[in-house]
Amino acid sequence: MSEMESAYQPSKHESRIYKLWEASDAFAPTTDPKAEPYTILMPPPNANGDLHLGHTLSSTIQDILIRRARMQGKA
Numbered sequence: 001m002s003e004m005e006s007a008y009q010p011s012k013h014e015s016r017i018y019k020l021w022e023a024s025d026a027f028a029p030t031t032d033p034k035a036e037p038y039t040i041l042m043p044p045p046n047a048n049g050d051l052h053l054g055h056t057l058s059s060t061i062q063d064i065l066i067r068r069a070r071m072q073g074k075a
Contacts, residue, residue: 029075030075031075032073035073035074035075036073036075037075038066038070038074038075040062040065040066042062
C-alpha cells in the first residue's frame with residue numbers, strides 16, 4: 001500500500017479528469033425544445049470600486065441557481 005501524499009497536487013490528477021469530462025460532453029448544453037427555459041439576468045461588472053466578498057457571493061449564487069436549474073432539466 002502506498003502512503004498518502006502530504007499535499008494535494010492538482011497537476012497529477014486534474015488534466016486526466018478534465019479530459020474525461022470533455023469526452024463525455026459534460027460542457028455541451030443539451031437543447032430540448034420541450035424543456036422549460038431558465039434564464040437569469042447577469043448585470044455587467046461594476047468597476048466603480050474595489051472588489052470585495054460581495055462580488056464573489058453574487059457570482060456564486062448565480063452559478064448555483066443556474067446549475068440547479070440545469071440539473072432539474074431546464075433549458
